[in-house]
Amino acid sequence: MNKLFISPSPHVYEDTTVKRLMFDVVIALLPALLFSVYFFGMGAIIVTLTAVVSCLAFEWLIQKYILKEEPSITDGSALVTGILLAFNIPTNLPIWIIIIGSLVAIGIGKMSFGGLGNNPFNPALVGRVFMLISFPVQMTSWPVPTGFNNSYTDAVTGATPLAVMKEGIGAGESVSAIMDKIPSHMELFYGYMGGSMGEIAAAALLLGLGWMLFRKVIKIHIPLSIFVTIAVFTGILWLVNPESNADPLFHLLTGGVMLGAIFMATDYVTSPMSVKGMWIFGIGIGIITVAIRVFGAYPEGISFAILIMNAFVPLINMYIKPKRFGEEVKNG
Amino acid sequence: MLKTFPKGGVHPAEGKYSANSAIEVLPLPKQVSIPIAQHIGAPSKPLVAKGDKVKVGDKIAESTGFVSANIHSSVSGTVVKVDNILDSTGYKRPCVIIGVEGDEWNESIDRSTGLKKEISLTDKEIINKINESGIVGLGGATFPSHVKLSIPDDKKIDVLIINGVECEPYLTSDHRLMIEKAEEMLVGIQILMKALGVNLALIGIENNKPDAIEHIKKLVKDYPGIEVHALKVQYPQGGEKQLIKALINREVPSGGLPLDVGAVVHNVGTAFAVYEAVQKNKPLFERVVTLTGKSVKKPSNFMVRIGTPTSDLIEAAGGLPEDTGKVINGGPMMGKALNSLDVPIVKGASGILIMPVELSQRKKEVNCIRCAKCVSVCAQGLEPYLLNRLAQLEKNDKLETDGVMDCIECGSCAYICPAGLPLLDYIRLGKSRVSQIIRSRKQ
Numbered sequence: 091m092n093k094l095f096i097s098p099s100p101h102v103y104e105d106t107t108v109k110r111l112m113f114d115v116v117i118a119l120l121p122a123l124l125f126s127v128y129f130f131g132m133g134a135i136i137v138t139l140t141a142v143v144s145c146l147a148f149e150w151l152i153q154k155y156i157l158k159e160e161p162s163i164t165d166g167s168a169l170v171t172g173i174l175l176a177f178n179i180p181t182n183l184p185i186w187i188i189i190i191g192s193l194v195a196i197g198i199g200k201m202s203f204g205g206l207g208n209n210p211f212n213p214a215l216v217g218r219v220f221m222l223i224s225f226p227v228q229m230t231s232w233p234v235p236t237g238f239n240n241s242y243t244d245a246v247t248g249a250t251p252l253a254v255m256k257e258g259i260g261a262g263e264s265v266s267a268i269m270d271k272i273p274s275h276m277e278l279f280y281g282y283m284g285g286s287m288g289e290i291a292a293a294a295l296l297l298g299l300g301w302m303l304f305r306k307v308i309k310i311h312i313p314l315s316i317f318v319t320i321a322v323f324t325g326i327l328w329l330v331n332p333e334s335n336a337d338p339l340f341h342l343l344t345g346g347v348m349l350g351a352i353f354m355a356t357d358y359v360t361s362p363m364s365v366k367g368m369w370i371f372g373i374g375i376g377i378i379t380v381a382i383r384v385f386g387a388y389p390e391g392i393s394f395a396i397l398i399m400n401a402f403v404p405l406i407n408m409y410i411k412p413k414r415f416g417e418e419v420k421n422g
Numbered sequence: 423m424l425k426t427f428p429k430g431g432v433h434p435a436e437g438k439y440s441a442n443s444a445i446e447v448l449p450l451p452k453q454v455s456i457p458i459a460q461h462i463g464a465p466s467k468p469l470v471a472k473g474d475k476v477k478v479g480d481k482i483a484e485s486t487g488f489v490s491a492n493i494h495s496s497v498s499g500t501v502v503k504v505d506n507i508l509d510s511t512g513y514k515r516p517c518v519i520i521g522v523e524g525d526e527w528n529e530s531i532d533r534s535t536g537l538k539k540e541i542s543l544t545d546k547e548i549i550n551k552i553n554e555s556g557i558v559g560l561g562g563a564t565f566p567s568h569v570k571l572s573i574p575d576d577k578k579i580d581v582l583i584i585n586g587v588e589c590e591p592y593l594t595s596d597h598r599l600m601i602e603k604a605e606e607m608l609v610g611i612q613i614l615m616k617a618l619g620v621n622l623a624l625i626g627i628e629n630n631k632p633d634a635i636e637h638i639k640k641l642v643k644d645y646p647g648i649e650v651h652a653l654k655v656q657y658p659q660g661g662e663k664q665l666i667k668a669l670i671n672r673e674v675p676s677g678g679l680p681l682d683v684g685a686v687v688h689n690v691g692t693a694f695a696v697y698e699a700v701q702k703n704k705p706l707f708e709r710v711v712t713l714t715g716k717s718v719k720k721p722s723n724f725m726v727r728i729g730t731p732t733s734d735l736i737e738a739a740g741g742l743p744e745d746t747g748k749v750i751n752g753g754p755m756m757g758k759a760l761n762s763l764d765v766p767i768v769k770g771a772s773g774i775l776i777m778p779v780e781l782s783q784r785k786k787e788v789n790c791i792r793c794a795k796c797v798s799v800c801a802q803g804l805e806p807y808l809l810n811r812l813a814q815l816e817k818n819d820k821l822e823t824d825g826v827m828d829c830i831e832c833g834s835c836a837y838i839c840p841a842g843l844p845l846l847d848y849i850r851l852g853k854s855r856v857s858q859i860i861r862s863r864k865q
Contacts, residue, residue: 094749094759094760095747095759095779095782096512096759096760096761097748097784098844098846099755099756099757099759099831099833100754100756100833100834100836100846101748101750101755101757101781102434102591102755102781103785103836103839104434104837104838104840106840107786107840107841107842108791108840108841110840111791111793111840162788206791207790207792208789358792358794359792361792363794363797363807363808364794364797412429412797412800412803412805414802414825415429415676415801415803416663416673416674416675416676416677416678416802416828
């Protein structure tokens with residue numbers, strides 16, 4: 091007879107693994123990647139490849155030579171970070187800046203805390219914000235989405251709709267006048283606007299959300315709470331004064347709201363564990379995003395909003411607990 | 423909408439291969455080893471010694487306290503010895519070993535097969551009879567049944583809940599019993615109702631057993647006060663607290679008992695055993711055991727005498743499959759892996775599950791990615807990832823305040839964990855430490 095295996099229960103496991111979850115996220119990112127290639131051409135491919143290859147390479151090098159542990163780059167998490175980092179930068183960003191950004195994302199954002207599962211901040215956002223602050227000019231010269239023939243090195247650049255809006259309102263123009271200068275809501279939905287590589291096409295990102303929900307990778311609570319908060323907050327401002335505040339739909343479709351809410355804020359490691367905590371987290375992100383957009387110096391604020399709320403996650407996890415069975419008994 | 427518990431749960435592959443195999447009487451073994459500790463509570467005291475002759479149904483070990491149970495011989499023959507042998511816990515424990523000679527039953531047992539409906543005993547007599555017959559919870563917990571029927575004066579019970587959920591994948595012993603012995607079971611439920619003095623009994627059955635639900639629904643028309651409810655297929659639907667919540671929407675308080683919300687829960691197998699004990703004067707010495715698994719030639723349900731070696735069941739189901747990696751006493755979610763096939767079948771054994779090698783190993787462990795899946799599947803509203811970590815760090819105070827003692831050890835967290843972490847192993851460790859601390863505090 092063979093030797094019998096002995097272990098405590100349970101003896102069966104669901105077949106989901108960390109790797110499968112990560113590759114489901116990659117699949118969910120594909121529609122947006124295709125849209126970006128369609129709008130930005132070669133630049134999108136070069137930026138994505140650079141970010142992915144350097145994230146994987148840095149993780150492997152750090153694990154192998156600094157931490158001296160078995161490299162685990164095949165788990166797909168560095169791949170996701172690489173793609174997300176690429177999604178968060180303009181498609182004409184010089185390769186050397188992307189490599190530095192990847193080193194910061196993986197090296198400081200992830201590995202310095204102990205690797206997958208231990209980082210308090212979303213690594214891709216750490217990389218992005220580092221680049222935004224260090225290279226503000228390169229990070230805010232957005233190529234215009236002219237199509238696949240778009241050149242990587244000398245793309246025509248222009249401002250994002252959010253920047254146009256912010257500048258216009260700052261100069262005292264009316265919102266309806268500014269709206270004439272930027273693409274229609276329908277065009278914004280399909281992604282015909284300047285911006286970071288992967289943030290432009292709301293339609294494609296929502297497809298990705300659908301896939302992740304279908305595969306039970308994430309729950310709806312975080313994206314939904316962010317969308318609702320932004321819509322309500324900007325909706326109130328818009329109703330109060332429609333001539334100096336953009337409408338809620340504009341806020342949802344522009345900038346990084348879709349990308350941030352669907353793919354960055356839902357990062358397992360840096361988001362709360364309980365459903366109640368997820369709502370608090372999402373509402374916080376929504377409020378901070380709108381506050382930065384409307385009252386702050388930057389036209390866009392979701393990266394900062396997510397990072398700020400990431401910092402609150404340990405606190406949220408400590409105080410916001412799921413309701414325990416039999417805790418407060420109401421029997422009648 | 424099917425009834426279910428409100429939060430958490432998982433749905434593992436059901437694998438009920440033996441659902442259509444009628445209960446077969448397993449041939450008598452050559453020798454039985456009957457453990458004297460088959461129940462929760464104090465081990466019984468053996469009444470026999472080497473060389474004694476016993477008949478089927480003779481008491482061979484006596485209950486040693488209120489929470490304890492009598493043990494009866496399951497065969498006729500001669501006591502070979504009383505010795506320590508390996509049982510399903512993995513420890514050597516005292517057993518009465520009997521060499522089988524013929525099949526001579528104690529004369530007091532009514533061996534007629536007709537259904538006996540009228541209940542002549544009073545409530546006190548019923549409880550005494552159940553105590554005398556060594557009946558324990560046959561769902562697997564093996565808590566002595568008479569204790570559950572002896573309600574303290576300050577508690578009021580208004581409903582009896584009968585657990586026919588069988589939410590463990592693979593197992594079908596309760597399913598077959600509900601189809602083949604439904605009338606006996608219903609009379610058993612009436613006996614339990616009489617013992618408790620309640621007018622309502624609810625049978626909960628998971629919706630993956632439509633034949634059993636239909637069958638009992640037809641029969642209950644003649645049994646006033648008994649209702650059948652189909653429940654959503656969601657593990658751990660058969661957890662006592664979850665079942666009460668699903669059926670009557672009452673929540674057993676943390677650290678409390680079903681008594682605290684006016685309910686008593688018994689398993690369908692127990693109800694059948696109660697029928698046999700009270701109506702036929704037959705003590706508990708045999709039970710239905712499922713023998714199943716993906717590679718098993720003939721997945722079966724056997725009527726087995728207590729103390730029969732596991733290997734006898736395996737032989738009767740076509741032998742041990744070539745690719746066997748693990749043999750489990752119980753279901754895949756809560757059962758115990760056996761390290762020997764000689765382990766005897768005990769009162770709490772509802773099934774023996776044989777897993778092929780490829781399903782016998784755990785997932786590769788990687789870092790926790792804080793996906794919160796364990797939190798969302800926990801039917802008790804706990805945070806398994808946190809309890810796991812606290813147990814590793816031996817933070818016993820924090821473990822207690824975070825509710826480790828509420829864990830019902832259903833295994834859903836470890837089942838779902840994509841990082842393959844042995845969450846329940848550590849939580850059990852934490853639980854045992856904390857319960858020691860709680861005990862020492864009381865002293």
